[in-house]
Amino acid sequence: MTTSSLYNRIRAFARRPVAVSPPPPAAPPGSPVAGSSVVRMQALGQLWQDAGKTVAAAADTDPVRVATDDAGVDWTAPSDAARPLLRTDGTHWWLESDGVDDYLLPAANPLTGSPSGYVVWRLRHLAGAGGIHTFTTGSGTNHTPYLDGNVYESFGASARSNFATAGAFDSDVTYEARADASGVWQTYMNGTLENDLTGNTVTFDGDGRILFGDATANYPWNGRLYGFALYATAPDQAAARSWAGGL
C-alpha cells in the first residue's frame, strides 16, 4: 500500500458518517401488556411528524404526530396543533408538550375491564398547568391515575378533593401506579409509596383511551415524557423502576 492510498483510506475513515443518535434503551423487564406496551422516546424511528408516517421526527424540536410503541401501536395526536415536540439535551430524549392543547392517544386502553395493572413512567411535570392523565374515565366512578394542573396524584376515588397533593416536581421523577385483583391500589414516586387506596374496588373501566393530556376536559399536559411501560400485572417493581430511571 502506498503512502497516498493509506492517506486516502484514513481520510475516508475519518469522513465516514457518524451516528449522532443514542442507541435505543433496553427493553423493560417482565412482560408488558401486549398490544400497547412501551413507548421509549429514545427509540428514534418510531416517531413521526405527519399522520401518514412519511416524515420521521428525529431531531430536537421536531413535532410528533404519531408515536409508535414497541408493539406497533400508534399513539396519535389528532391534529397538527396538538403535536408535542421531540426534545433532547444531548443525552436524554423526551416528548414535551406546550401545556395548551397537546395530547396523544392510542386506539384502545388494553387494561379496560381489568382489575389489575401497572404503569411506570419517567417524566417531568412542569408547574403551572396541565398534567398527564391515564386511564381517564368517561363517566361514573373514576379509577384514574392522573396528574393534573395542581399536581394531584390520585387513584380510585371519585373526586379530586379526595386526593393528596404532592407538590410540583420540576425535576425528573419515576412514577408508578399499581393495582391488582386483591384490592391493592398504590402509587409511588421515585420508589416511595405516595398514595395507598388499597381496599377500593379497582377496575380499569375507562372510556377506552389512555391520554397524555385530557383535551376533552381542557386539562392540557405541561411537561416531559421520557417513556413508560404498561403491564397487565405488576412485574418486579424495583427492576421496572430502575429501567424507567434510565430513560
Place this chain on the structure above:
Amino acid sequence: MAVLYVIAYVPAAAKRGAEAAVAPYLQSPNKAGIDTFRVPLSPTGSGTPTAYGLCGPAHDTADLVAALPSLKAALGGDYQTVPAGSYSLSRDWLAWLAARGLKPVAPKAMT
C-alpha cells in the same frame, strides 16, 4: 428548517372560517371533529367563549407561517410565532393572551 410555535386566536364568530382557512396549510389533516382553533377563550376565563386559540408547531418554511398576516387581516384576532426551543407557556401563551384581554376557559371538573 426551524420549528416555530404558531400562537393565535380568532373571534368566536370567525372560528368556522378560520378552520377552513388554515386547513390547506396543515402538514396532515385533522381527525374528524377535531379543530385547529380548539382552545376556548374568554375575558374572564369562564362562561361562553368569545374567541378560540391555537398553539401548535410548524416549520418556519411552512405556508401557514407565510399566510398568517393575510389570515389575520381576513379573520381578525392576532398571532405570534415563537422559536420552539424557547417557548414558554406562561410568557408566550398565558401572558400574551392576557395582554389581549383573554384567558383560557377554566377546565371542567374531573368526574
